[in-house]
Amino acid sequence: MHIRMDWKSITFDWNRARAFLVTAEEGSLAAAARSMGMTQPTLGRQVAALESEIGFDLFTRRGRGLELTPNGIKLLEHVRLMGDAANQFSLSASGKSDVIEGDVSITASELLATFMLPRMIKTLREVEPGIDIEIHSTNEVRDLNRREADIAIRSVRPTQPELIAKKLCSVRGHLYAAKSYSRQLGHPPTIDELNKASFIDTENPGRLMELLNSRGLNLNKQNFPVISNSHVVQWELVKQGVVICATVEEIGDNEPLVERVIISDLPLITMDLWLVTHNELRTSRRIRRVFDFLVSEFSHN
Template structure:
């Protein structure tokens, strides 16, 4: 009598536990409960007749057998994802959903009016927006389209540079009235600076420009870029932001207009298989057009 093959959901749960190191972490990634993950692991062990994890006080430790099985299971996941991409790419309908990921600042302050135009043009397409400052994996369908601030390098991706976003030093008028505006870059150190907490992006960029900054120079620190923008709008100090946002925000002013901060590149990206989907191509093209017009406006 032939034993039925384990359901794919069991293999997926197994791979997640190996990759993320615990039932709780794997459950968060898969959107399942920890007891469900535990039952999946036990069911797979029973179906295969092998022990996949050693139960220790520190959690589940993969056995040698589990480690040998992990790579082919991950390969199968990748193959299934590619098959789904190919099937998605064959869709000719202007209906369904398109998932877009962009940085939190872009998602909160730049994209909403552009997405409103997309909804008017394509009412049959639902839009899913994923604000994230991490790199989403297009291949594994965490997004259909990505707005990146760097050039993607994966061969599977189609990427189009839309332009550049000028970055400026800025402060709210209320801060300038209270503390004055710096006349030179060196005078920035005499002001309340708003910057990152753990990220060294501003510090490393300043050093490349020949200007020395330390973490302690920022009297207000956060790694949330949207929170940083709100702090600046509240008049709490001087920081750096997209020129277009400064132009559009009441009371915000550019300081040190001659300080040449490197601009951010803007790339629109999708997977080459998804590019043949009519609805994804429609959103990709129209979003690219909207962002290009936005970049042209703020670059004037």
């Protein structure tokens, strides 16, 4: 597709071009306005003025976000080169090199956000101090298409074609109990003793009871006297010796107060972790930097 314009009739305004560039990279006027430190109406007027000047639309609305038109995609290639040149000029003038600044939001489950991400974010902040991180700790799936987060760590590979997914690793899960509770049950507890034990799940009865019964136990609702939708709360109750729960090795094996409850030679749970972002956001240097950094950190975890 070719874009034909009478460039002689266009008075170039870098502020308008930059407004278009940042909006394209952020995916919405609200996010772009925050990134540029201006109000959304002001940014919207700059983008609208550029569209009026060149004579075609750059974006179409999609839910809460914006999607580039075919003409917008074509023009973005040129404006991005201009932006890179402007950045290099600014960096050279200030004596800096290759600095990336701005906000990136990451969504992950409570356990990952609590026990695995902090160490990685500490390293990221050391190597990229200009990137500010917002962590959404939730067991619910955030909608990346609606820009509810920039990057997600998920246990299921997404099927939407507009999302990019990279497999991080495979994790295995086991039952864990406080060492004091294991001694109380019998060390190690037998199947009969486990049938009398207390467990915890997000609902009563839940999937954990079904899974354990498929492994030879005979549990019922009475084995789940406490429930919680928070995995962090569940884990604290395990550490206190109140209940038994299932979690991944990377968390359970690193807690000195607990130990595995072995009911077979196989792990109770095996799943893959995926790093996901929207394909439009992958063109942002800032988001691409965080995405690639997390891939590297998980590969060395």
